[in-house]
Amino acid sequence: MELSDYLAAALREEFADFGQTQQMLSAALRLMMAALLGGLLGFEREAKGKAAGLRTHMLVTLGATLFVMPLQLDGAEHDALSRVVQGIAAGIGFLCAGTILKGDRSSQIKGLTTSASLWFSTAVGITVGLGYEGTALLGVLFALIVLHTLPLIEPSDKKTPPH
Template sequence: MSNWEIIFATTINEFSDLSDVEEATRVTLRLLFAAMLGGVLGFEREHQGKAAGLRTHMLVCLGSCLFVVAADMSGAMDDAMSRVVQGIIQGIGFLCAGTIIKGEHLSNVRGLTTAAGIWFTAAIGVAVGLGKEATALVSTGLALIVLHILPLLFQRTDKTDH
C-alpha cells in the first residue's frame, strides 16, 4: 500500500462516525432543529435589543445538542451522559455569570433574564440532543411566552393602574 493510499484510508476512517445514512440524517436533523429553536429565542432577544441575541442563542443550543449527540454516538451509558449534561450546565453557568452586571445597589442588577435565557436555551439543546424534539418545541414556545407575552401583559396592567 502506498503512502497516499494509507493517507486516504486513514482520512476515510477518521470521518467514519456518520457511516450510515440513518445516523447521519438523525444527527443532521437534531443539530438543525437545535439551531432553529435557539435562533427563535435569539431572534426575540435581539429584537428586544439584548446583547445575547440570535447568534449567541443559536450557538448555545447547537453546542449543547452537539455535546449530547456526540456522547450518545460514542455509546455513553446513562452515568456518562449524566456527566456530559452536568458539564454543559456548569459551562453555561459560567457563560451566564458573565452576562450579569451588578450596579452599586443590590436593586441595580442587569442581565438576569439574559443569563436565564441562555441557560434555558442550553436545556433546549440538551433536549433536542436526547431526541426529545417535541419537549424542546413546547419549551421554546413557553420561553417565548415568558419573554415576549408576559412583559406585554405587565405593561397593560401598569397602564391601567395609573
C-alpha cells in the same frame, strides 16, 4: 502501500460516521432543530436589544447538542450522559454570569433574563441532542410565551428603569 493509500485509509477511518447515512441524517436534523430553536430564543433577545442575541443563543444550543448527541447516538449509559450534562450546566454558568450587570443599587440588576435564556438554550440543546425534539419545541414555545406575555402584565414600576 503508497502514501496516498495510507491517507485514504486514514480519512475513511476518521470520517467513518459519514458512511452511516441514517445516523448522519439524524445528526443533521437534530443540529438543524437545535439551531432553529436557539435562533428563535436569540431572535427574541436580539429584538429587545439584549447583548446575547441570535448567534449567541444558536451557538449555545448547538454546542449543548454536540456535547450529548454523539454519546447518545453511540449508546452511552445514563450515568455517562448525566456527567456530561452536569459539566455543561456548570460551564454555561460562566457565560451566563457575564451577561449580568449590577448597578449602584441592589435594585439595578440587568441581564438576568438574558442569562436565564442562555441557560434555557443550553437545556434545549441537551434535549434535542438526546433526541427529544418535540419536548424541546414545546419548551421553546413556553419560553417565548413567558418572554412576550409576562412583560405585558408586570407592574409598571418594573418596566421603567430607576433614575
